[in-house]
Amino acid sequence: MANPLKKIQQVQADYKQLDAKDKRQFWVDGILNNALYILMAIFVIYTASVKPNFLTLGSLANLITQVAAYLPMALGIAGCIVLTGTDLSAGRVMGLTAAVAGVLLQKTDFVNKMFQNLPEISIGWILAAMLIVVIIGAMIGLVNGFFVAKFSLHPFIVTLSTQLITYGIILWFFGLNGNNGQPISGLSREYKDFVGGEMFRLGGVAIPWYVLYAIILVIVMWFIWNKTAFGKNMFAVGSNMEAARVSGVNVFWTTVLVHTLAGAMYGYAGFVEGVRSGSVAASTGLNAECDAIAACVIGGVSFVGGTGSISGIILGVFVLRIIFVALTMLGVDSSSLYIIKGAIILCACALDMRKYLVKK
Numbered sequence: 001m002a003n004p005l006k007k008i009q010q011v012q013a014d015y016k017q018l019d020a021k022d023k024r025q026f027w028v029d030g031i032l033n034n035a036l037y038i039l040m041a042i043f044v045i046y047t048a049s050v051k052p053n054f055l056t057l058g059s060l061a062n063l064i065t066q067v068a069a070y071l072p073m074a075l076g077i078a079g080c081i082v083l084t085g086t087d088l089s090a091g092r093v094m095g096l097t098a099a100v101a102g103v104l105l106q107k108t109d110f111v112n113k114m115f116q117n118l119p120e121i122s123i124g125w126i127l128a129a130m131l132i133v134v135i136i137g138a139m140i141g142l143v144n145g146f147f148v149a150k151f152s153l154h155p156f157i158v159t160l161s162t163q164l165i166t167y168g169i170i171l172w173f174f175g176l177n178g179n180n181g182q183p184i185s186g187l188s189r190e191y192k193d194f195v196g197g198e199m200f201r202l203g204g205v206a207i208p209w210y211v212l213y214a215i216i217l218v219i220v221m222w223f224i225w226n227k228t229a230f231g232k233n234m235f236a237v238g239s240n241m242e243a244a245r246v247s248g249v250n251v252f253w254t255t256v257l258v259h260t261l262a263g264a265m266y267g268y269a270g271f272v273e274g275v276r277s278g279s280v281a282a283s284t285g286l287n288a289e290c291d292a293i294a295a296c297v298i299g300g301v302s303f304v305g306g307t308g309s310i311s312g313i314i315l316g317v318f319v320l321r322i323i324f325v326a327l328t329m330l331g332v333d334s335s336s337l338y339i340i341k342g343a344i345i346l347c348a349c350a351l352d353m354r355k356y357l358v359k360k
Contacts, residue, residue, distance in 0.1 A: 036298060036348055040319055047326040054329055057203025065207065066321045068214035069269075069276055071314065073292040074299075075221050076265025078313050079258040081296050082238040084305035085148065085155030087259070088289060089163040090266050093140050095285030096170050097133035097270030101191075102184040102280040104129040110186035114177050121188040129191075134267040140166060141263020145256035174282050185279035195275040210272045217268070222310040224261070234258055239306030290341055295320045297348040304353070320344070 031038065048054045073090060080087045106113045108120060119125050140162060147158045174181045198206040225231040233254045236244040245251050269288075274280050299316025301308035323344070327337060 036344075036351060037319070040323060044322060044326060047330060051326075051329045054326060058205045059203075059325070061202035061205035061207060063318070063321055063325055064202070064211060065205075066325070067314075067317050068208075068211040069272060070291055070295070070321065071214050071317050072217055072265045072269040072272070073288055074295045074313050074317050075217060075310070076262035076269075077289060077292045078296045078301045078308055079234060079262050080155060081293070081301045081303060082234055082305060082308050083155075083255060083258055084238055084303060086159065086289075086293060086303075087141075087144065087155065087262055088159040089140065089144065089166055090159075090262070090292060091285040091288035091290075092163050092166040092170065093137050093263060093266040093285070094270040094273060094288055095280070095282070096140075096166055096173070097137050097267040098274040098277075098280045098284050099170060099173055099184055099270075099282075100136060101129055101133045101271045102187055102274045104132065105188050105191040105274075106184070106186045107188045112179075112182070112186060114179055114184070121190045123190070123194070126191055126194050130268070130271050133271050134264045137267025137270065138260050138264040141259040141261065141266070142256060144263070145259030148259065149252045149255035170282055181282060183279045183281040184274075187274060187279070192275050195272055210275075213268075213272075217265075218310060218314065225310055230254065230257060235306050287338075290345065291320065294341060294345045294348065297345065297352060302352050302355075303349060 044054075053059060073094065077087050077090050103114050104118060105121060105126060106118075144155070144158050144162055147153050148155050171181070174184075193209075195210050196208040199209050199212060200207050225234070233244065233249045236247065236249050237251050237254050241251055244254075270285065273284060277284060295316035296308070296313055297303070297316070298319050299308075299312035299314070301313060301316075323340075324337065327340065332340075
């Protein structure tokens, strides 16, 4: 990894060699390329001045728990964006896997338990349920990757199709055994403790266990992206598919595996979301991919392909959650958050494309 100090020194040296006109352009480019971060920093400063409790330790603890919950989805969808694609099915996959996890881990004596003959709740069964939903997510991701790679279909079309198919499966699943579309509740105490149980307290706010799990996922994904042949192949395919193919990269399997890994991450996100929401409804996961895409683009994962980093994704999720926490503290209604999310994605993509065109 490059030394940040050396990077700064190199930028300073390059700047000194520019003439007056180029220096002005240097500052203009710097401001425009980082406009989103600058505006968000100004917004955070304003929020902190209006709401002093915004920067308290308790607020930080709340932010950390939110980041840990939304990070797995972003880590998954980022790989699809690196390949110049996206995944519109992510939210529905999370909703389906949350429902499956909820059903598998309902209380043994719960009156409205959907399936009565399941094993007793134990750590082994909880881990088995997590594995099941991760596999379900991975299988849907494999289908996405297969159709994208085999038939050269655009990921937008493929994942839009699987989004609709998955939602249909969700509606069917919620109607099983006389459930009639009712939310899945009655989650077992063991399941809740395993995912959302208190690990320690920070500023009087409990930090749940899924924060630790998110840290482990970050380490695993960093290793996959940076230290494996698969990670190198992913960036090669995203940068130039034909050049990667000529270089001996198996483009088909790289594409399939990227989407499969993404689906597995959505499955894990669903496993966590069931506990976070307390119950699982058919609408669980709706538009969750929007937050993930926005976080990735803010964090520097470019839609032109071949660009992105795990640290950037983490930063993007942090920035996005800070904005939403701040907006909530300022009393902005939930309806307006959709407008703001859309504006952030649009601006981030526009700035990303500008950087690409300038380099080109």
